[in-house]
Amino acid sequence: xxxxxxxxxxxxxxxxxxxxxxxxxxxxxxxxxxxxxxxxxxxxxxxxxxxxxxxxxxxxxxxxxxxxxxxxxxxxxxxxxxxxxxxxxxxxxxxxxxxxxxxxxxxxxxxxxxxxxxxxxxxxxxxxxxxxxxxxxxxxxxxxxxxxxxxxxxxxxxxxxxxxxxxxxxxxxxxxxxxxxxxxxxxxxxxxxxxxxxxxx
Amino acid sequence: xxxxxxxxxxxxxxxxxxxxxxxxxxxxxxxxxxxxxxxxxxxxxxxxxxxxxxxxxxxxxxxxxxxxxxxxxxxxxxxxxxxxxxxxxxxxxxxxxxxxxxxxxxxxxxxxxxxxxxxxxxxxxxxxxxxxxxxxxxxxxxxxxxxxxxxxxxxxxxxxxxxxxxxxxx
Numbered sequence: 001x002x003x004x005x006x007x008x009x010x011x012x013x014x015x016x017x018x019x020x021x022x023x024x025x026x027x028x029x030x031x032x033x034x035x036x037x038x039x040x041x042x043x044x045x046x047x048x049x050x051x052x053x054x055x056x057x058x059x060x061x062x063x064x065x066x067x068x069x070x071x072x073x074x075x076x077x078x079x080x081x082x083x084x085x086x087x088x089x090x091x092x093x094x095x096x097x098x099x100x101x102x103x104x105x106x107x108x109x110x111x112x113x114x115x116x117x118x119x120x121x122x123x124x125x126x127x128x129x130x131x132x133x134x135x136x137x138x139x140x141x142x143x144x145x146x147x148x149x150x151x152x153x154x155x156x157x158x159x160x161x162x163x164x165x166x167x168x169x170x171x172x173x174x175x176x177x178x179x180x181x182x183x184x185x186x187x188x189x190x191x192x193x194x195x196x197x198x199x200x201x
Numbered sequence: 202x203x204x205x206x207x208x209x210x211x212x213x214x215x216x217x218x219x220x221x222x223x224x225x226x227x228x229x230x231x232x233x234x235x236x237x238x239x240x241x242x243x244x245x246x247x248x249x250x251x252x253x254x255x256x257x258x259x260x261x262x263x264x265x266x267x268x269x270x271x272x273x274x275x276x277x278x279x280x281x282x283x284x285x286x287x288x289x290x291x292x293x294x295x296x297x298x299x300x301x302x303x304x305x306x307x308x309x310x311x312x313x314x315x316x317x318x319x320x321x322x323x324x325x326x327x328x329x330x331x332x333x334x335x336x337x338x339x340x341x342x343x344x345x346x347x348x349x350x351x352x353x354x355x356x357x358x359x360x361x362x363x364x365x366x367x368x369x370x371x
Contacts (some may be wrong), residue, residue, distance in 0.1 A: 004336035008253065029265075029272075031261070037292065051264055051289075053345070055283075055286055055287070055290070056256075056257065056283070056284055056286055056287035057283070058253070058257075059256070059260070059284060059287055060257075062254045062257035062258050063257045063261035063264070063287075064259050064260070064261060064270065065247065065257075065258055065261060066222065066258035066259060066262035066263075066264070066265065066267070067261035067262070067265040068261070068262025068265075069222055069245040069258075069262065069265070069267070070221070070222065070261070070264070070265025070266050070267035071265040071266070074265075088254070088257075089356050090249075090250030090251050090254065090256075091250070092256050093250050094247065094248070094249055094250055094254050096246075097248060098247050134315060151294075164207075164303060166245050172312070180263075183290035184294075185287075185290045186291055186292050188291070189263070189264065189291050189292070189293065192264050193263075193264065193266070196264075196265065198266045201352075201354055
């Protein structure tokens with residue numbers, strides 16, 4: 001299933017979209033890609049079930065895969081950017097073949113590299129990540145650019161799925177104030193594991 | 202069937218060490234070990250398009266409570282370098298088994314540069330290498346590496362010498 005929008009630039013604000021997506025998040029576990037998506041997730045409210053990345057570009061969706069495979073009873077959402085996902089395109093094939101039923105990848109797509117000066121990314125030219133994910137075999141693929149569609153997606157994130165899903169949130173290429181999570185990756189790891197009741201070394 | 206012997210032994214020992222996920226790019230040297238893991242319904246086996254994906258999967262697995270192992274050839278080490286920052290800076294337990302190319306009776310010159318650079322690159326980014334060139338020390342080395350990884354939060358690559366794997370037959 002592929003549905004979506006195309007054409008004119010989106011007016012959807014990234015902060016309001018991510019805040020809506022994570023509202024009443026319940027048991028949801030979240031991995032955020034480096035740069036603006038980590039700031040967006042942090043701005044929506046810090047949570048021990050968040051793992052914020054500050055580097056390892058291209059890793060976010062695959063960290064989500066390892067986590068989803070380790071916790072089949074939990075829903076895992078990866079919230080990342082278009083540039084970050086473009087660096088891990090092969091990972092979409094890997095996730096589609098692994099076919100976890102509890103992993104959703106949400107790309108906050110402004111068509112820009114926000115950390116380096118808002119240069120156009122490949123999605124800002126011609127590349128459609130949703131079509132790539134659909135071709136890989138993600139079972140539900142949507143491109144969204146309205147807050148009402150984000151609200152619907154928020155409900156769907158907590159529902160059963162037949163396999164991995166992929167959602168592109170087309171957002172306005174605005175610059176928003178940074179909301180910085182801690183940068184200590186060991187702290188994030190230990191906090192996350194403690195949240196799941198796992199031993200912390 | 203020397204190769205069969207060490208693969209079975211490593212599989213049994215890693216399984217006993219509660220490894221629950223394995224990620225790999227298909228490789229002749231690891232072929233039997235991969236088949237053993239794939240046939241095990243208690244293990245999540247993930248086939249990768251490129252090796253660095255496995256570094257990320259290992260991190261996610263650990264966040265969720267799973268021990269994992271990553272299998273690759275020496276050429277794949279070169280694909281992983283920046284991604285290894287994740288394991289090193291977060292002290293994610295990481296166990297990589299690397300089959301060597303380009304160092305012993307190699308026929309393909311294209312395998313030589315990365316073969317020469319494998320251990321240097323791993324060490325440079327902060328991954329410790331433990332090397333084995335025969336089956337018996339290999340099993341012992343893998344288990345020592347597993348303990349260092351899962352219990353001491355270390356990032357370890359076990360380097361499996363090409364001499365042990367044998368010449369590629371055409």
